[in-house]
Amino acid sequence: MKLVRLLNLIVLALLITTLATPSLAASRSRDNSKKETAKAAPLFPDAKREDPKPKPNSRLVKDLNKLVDASQGDDQTLAKKLAADMLANTRAGKYEQALAHQVMAFALLEEEDYPNAIQHLEQLVATDVMPNDTHFQAMLQLAQLHYQEDRHEDALKWMDRFINESATKKAEHFALKANMLYRADRFQETIDAMNQALALTDKPQASWLQFLMASYFELGNVDEAVRIANQLLEKTPNDESMMRNLASIYVQADQHDKAIDVLTAGQARGLLQEERDYKQLYQLYHYTEKEQQAIDTIQAGLDKGILKPSAELYQALAEANYFSDKVPEAIAAYQKAAPLAATGEVSMNLARLLTNEERFAEAKAAIQQALAKGLKKPGDAYVLLGSVEYGLNNRAGQIAAYKEATKYPETKQSAEDWLKKAGVK
16 A cells, blocks of 8 residues: 555645736725835746736726626625626736636635636636736646646646746745655655755655655665654654554565564554554564464453454454464454354354364354354365264264265365265265
8 A cells, every 4th residue: 555545635725816916906095195015025036937017908997996806705706707707808908818817717716616717727827917926826726726636747737837937946836746746656756856845944844754755665765765754753753643654664664573663662652542553563463473462462452442342353362362372262262253253264263273172062053153154165164063073972963064065065075085984875
């Protein structure tokens, strides 16, 4: 499973700002004192594009004012109507059309109509008349919307255009590009873009390093992935998700003891609070043949109410006890697992242990339960039943069991051989 399933998306709240040009704003509110207001610093100061200073058609200023007012109000239906009217107006120039596309796009975003919002934003950019702040933010919004619509290549096309033309030096923009590259399974490019982001800030978001870690892992560079994961965990030692990420990397790299160390360290800090964490830990103990630790982990999880009773859980407990030579405890665990199991396979395991312990009556009941629930190879159950009937000194029952076993391909020959040897026709 890709580590992407363990990551959170980088989400940037970058919405288009409805913009009134200085001349339009002046027509709405005149400052009789003629006091100069401080000009806001440009968002993209390094852009090579000359910042346009669009001038509205003087005959349409009144209509533009209504359009801007509507876009800033609650009635987006009215805003869309006025924007459509402006787009249909034969006197509207590129600026009026661009502003109408912007208002229309904003209204459609409010309605979550992303495909149509994309069309209007693309036409806004195509007019190439809006100020740089609006022009480049529209590109960025297009990249995000295409990404949200799972159009990864289109998203990357707009992201590249935005970065190149705006000459942005903001780390979050390169991190967003890295996110998009990761979702497109372009892992080396993800690493390159994320390293660009990291070079532009001394306060990277933890999620950026998680994408970097996951990309190294996808490329098979486990050492680098582990290094970053440990770095993240050191910064936030009580982060449950990072504990799981690091443990998962070690598991998938077949470094099971290190995965156990991560989880037990988390357990000591009280981070194991979910069923999946206890389950992973006891499975790792069982896989590495540390059966007593597996037993202790299961019991602790049950005592805390974190682990819930299930056939799978009790079967794991039974196996751990069995391999620890604790047969009575293994039988007890199988007895709890059998009623919860969907098929009869668990009951068959129980029957085998009971037979070995010469608890034949209980073994017979377990076999009957297994057959009632269904088995992949019923013949094996009848052969075992034959042995159990022998232990119960029930020759008739033994013969009947072997006769049933002849009906199944997995035991037909061996059952016939036994019946022939026993002189049964």
